[in-house]
Amino acid sequence: MASFAFSWYLFLFLWRLQNSLVSATVNASGTTPCLAISSALPGKVFFQENTAYVSSLGSYYSAQEEEINPACVVIPTCTADVSTALVILNDIHSSNSSSGGFAIRSGGHGIFAGDANIENGVTIDLSQFNSTDFIQPDKSVVRIGAGARWTTVYEVLDPYNLTVLGGRTPSVGVGGYLPGGGLSFLSQRFGWACDAENTIGYEVVLASGQVVYANASGPYSDLFLALKGGLNNLGIVTRFDMTTYSLGQMWGGFVLYPIAILDSMLSAYSDFMDPDNYDRDADMVFAVGYLNPGWVPILNLGMQYTKPVADPPVFRSLYNASVAEDDTMRIASLTNITAEEDAHNPSGYRQIYMTSTFAHTPEIYARAWDLFNSSADQVFAVANITYVFILQPTPILNGTNSLGLNASDIRLNIALVSVSWTNSEDDELVTNTVTDFFTALKALATDSSVDRDFIYANYAYKTQDPIDGYGAENKARLQAASKKYDAGGLFQTGVPGGFKLFV
Structure with missing residues (x-):
């Protein structure tokens, strides 16, 4: 030493x-x-x-x-x-x-x-930090470079029937996803992606240039915890060591339904979110919105089941092949299932994400759609716009992280509005419309006693403050780590991008 x-x-x-x-x-x-x-x-x-x-x-x-x-x-x-x-x-x-x-x-x-x-x-x-390598002979731990994308990680792990808790969109980079909280669609089965048992070590370059290794038991255990939600505030992570899990073939894909059955699908989604119906192998995204040109309404459900079981009971009320306009549900590898996600998220467009969180309650879903549908009236004329409201469940919570999530919240919804369009002159209209929608959604959730402060950083817009949503105690711990490992504030004032700790 x-x-x-x-x-x-x-x-x-x-x-x-x-x-x-x-x-x-x-x-x-x-x-x-x-x-x-x-x-x-x-x-x-x-x-x-x-x-x-x-x-x-x-x-x-x-x-x-x-x-x-x-x-x-x-x-x-x-x-x-x-x-x-x-x-x-x-x-x-x-x-x-x-x-x-x-x-x-x-x-x-x-x-x-x-x-x-x-x-x-x-x-x-x-x-260039894009390698994925096994550390242990038993392949229980994998070393992943911060510049890798999830598709390359899954391609390495799939032949061994192994996985890690990564993103559902394979083109997303590892180095941005994990420090932002990493809500994996595999979290239902294996645990929240910030859990200490999943990412077990980080190679980090500090502001001074010193290279350290942070894990749960070493001299940088405080840094280790801070990195689980600390974003780009503490150093540049160049490597993540992650626990691997057994995963073979699975059932998954997308089902496109006619908008006419939205009410019944919202009711079915509410049943899915009922804690009494929880199945740890099941996850999904519920997407509803509009596409231009033509302002075409869409109702698209992405469903995944982490076993090779077609049409499992937990999805019986959500999966109806007889009325589907398009159906890609199949039993396949993780690489194959996730590859489809990129087709629904083309790059090169102007984009905005904005998000909030609310707990499950049956009466909120239809009312949230009504609010979103009203907001859509403001932007229907925007050229080449895709305007979509997405609900994504959190798993039953466990583990240690910096996110301030409460395990007593059995099921939470991560609400996301995803918008793409082509012309910069529409930026202000789109941004204001999405902002107004989330103001109304928060008021609705508050009125229903299900609003939560948590803001999922990987879906947050620049006007939001996900770190404040972690809660005062967690924010103070992150600030203390910043002062300890970056006393000069390089990552606070020298790196303007992302979400800062001292605002």
Whole structure:
């Protein structure tokens, strides 16, 4: 341990000695921190005329993120590269807090502008951290790079009939999903995705550039807990070690119904959410809304059952193949089932997500739809708009995390409005309409005594505050971890994207 510490401080001293002339040049010429990082990491910093820069920018999910132009894109290939970049950025930030701004991206699935990209700053693209490897001979633990996407993870695990608690949308990046709380559709069977038994260790690069390993029992156990919901506030996670679970073939897919049966489907969904009907192998998303051109109403149910059992009893009132307009339910692998999700979430459009949480009560679902349907009247003329209201159940809660969820809430609904459209001149109308809907939905949930403060960060819009929704005690613990591991506030003021701890 002593030799590691000596090597680290020797590296730091030599780098700062070598970089003093580069930093002076950077400051004197008024150029960006990109020059300093490029000097330290030759061949790994890309500017606007480079194809790697263009490719990175073009791989974001939302058009809003693609429209942002960083001064450079840094594409590290190892943890030491990330450490070097952070030492430089932290030095610049320490001397001038208005300089050295940067963003961190994994899969680039963040929605709003600046979530994982930055105008005229440094974007650190973790896409090369994309490996998935078993650590133990018994394959009980898997090491996943922060830049991997869930599809590549599942492709490695499927042949062994194994899985981890990952995302239902396979193009989503691991590094953004897990620190945001990771509501996996496999959580019903195996436990909430922030549970301490699932992600068991994190390799983290701190603001100082120091690389640490955080787990439940080591010297960084407080950091370990803080990372379970701490987003991008505590360091750059380069690796996640996750527990694997046995999973073979499963039943899943999507069923498109005529909107005329919405009332009966809402009633069936309410029955599904009744704690007395809980089946830990079952999960679903209930999506209803409109598509343009034509303002076509849709009622689309995504259902998954983590056993190779077709039409299990828990879904009997929700699955009716005889009236379906389209039906892809089948027994298949996890990779095959999740691949379909991307078809329902094409990239390249303007996007907005916004979310809230309410507990199950039978009378709320039809009333929530009425509110959403009224809001839809405000945006029906927006070009190429998809305007969808989605209900997603949480599992029965367990485990340890920073999210402030109460295990006494047997079933909760994560409510999401997902909107895509094409023209920037419609941004304000769409955003205001969605905001007004959630104001009305919160009032309805409050009136029904089922409103909850929890805001699922991975679905939150920039005007929302998911960290505040964790509760005062959890927020204070996250703030304490930030002050301990990032005393200079690099990730609070140097990384403007995401949701901050001190607001």
